Amino acid sequence: xxxxxxxxxxxxxxxxxxxxxxxxxxxxxxxxxxxxxxxxxxxxxxxxxxxxxxxxxxxxxxxxxxxxxxxxxxxxxxxxxxxxxxxxxxxxxxxxxxxxxxxxxxxxxxxxxxxxxxxxxxxxxxxxxxxxxxxxxxxxxxxxxxxxxxxxxxxxxxxxxxxxxxxxxxxxxxxxxxxxxxxx
Numbered sequence: 001x002x003x004x005x006x007x008x009x010x011x012x013x014x015x016x017x018x019x020x021x022x023x024x025x026x027x028x029x030x031x032x033x034x035x036x037x038x039x040x041x042x043x044x045x046x047x048x049x050x051x052x053x054x055x056x057x058x059x060x061x062x063x064x065x066x067x068x069x070x071x072x073x074x075x076x077x078x079x080x081x082x083x084x085x086x087x088x089x090x091x092x093x094x095x096x097x098x099x100x101x102x103x104x105x106x107x108x109x110x111x112x113x114x115x116x117x118x119x120x121x122x123x124x125x126x127x128x129x130x131x132x133x134x135x136x137x138x139x140x141x142x143x144x145x146x147x148x149x150x151x152x153x154x155x156x157x158x159x160x161x162x163x164x165x166x167x168x169x170x171x172x173x174x175x176x177x178x179x180x181x182x183x184x
Contacts, residue, residue, distance in 0.1 A: 048076070054083060058091040069100055078104035095121070099131040102138060115142035133163045133170050137177065144181045153183035 054061070065080035081101040085094060102117035118139035122132055129135075140155035156178050159166070166174065 054080075058084070058088040058093065061088070062091070062093040062097055065097065066100065069104065074104045074107045095125040095129045095131050098125065099135055099138075102135070106138060106142060109145070111142040111145040115139055115146065118142060127162055133159055133166060136162075137170065137174060140181070141177055144177070149181045149183075152181045153178070156181070156183055 056064075061080070061084050065077055065084055068077035068080055071077075078101060081097050081104065084091075084097050085101065088094060088097075091097075098117070098121045102114050102121060105111075105114035105117060118135045121129075121135045122139070125132065125135075136155055136159045140152040140159070143149075143155060144152035156174060159170075159174055163170070
């Protein structure tokens with residue numbers, strides 16, 4: 001834990017063979033992620049973020065942003081999660097908030113921005129983070145939605161390599177995603 005009360009992001013480590021060969025996330029070519037536009041840093045179309053999502057403790061603000069997401073107000077939830085992450089980058093809920101930020105883009109069919117967020121989350125919080133397999137799955141789904149089924153399948157294969165015994169829900173969703181993308 002750090003002074004902000006949360007776990008610090010994964011420390012930098014020496015790159016593995018795949019990373020040295022220009023790949024990120026294990027087997028995905030570096031340009032698969034680097035060629036995507038970065039998250040735009042703002043949530044266009046967001047309504048006014050309620051005060052509950054802008055004031056109070058990190059936990060209160062996370063819960064308020066999550067409530068907006070559950071209500072289906074994806075643009076405003078996205079803005080609330082962005083503010084949460086800017087104000088509490090090392091909070092206990094930061095990795096989950098970052099995942100939900102990606103979901104706000106994915107639900108609105110902004111697949112390029114969603115893919116960039118999921119990839120950034122995986123790099124930032126590391127392969128052992130609570131939402132790491134989910135970030136990879138949603139990265140693959142976003143790439144598939146963008147029409148890049150080859151890189152989507154590479155991402156799904158990476159999940160199988162890094163998480164050989166996934167939780168049942170992830171395994172079921174991964175199988176469905178592989179079939180949908182036509183992965184071998």
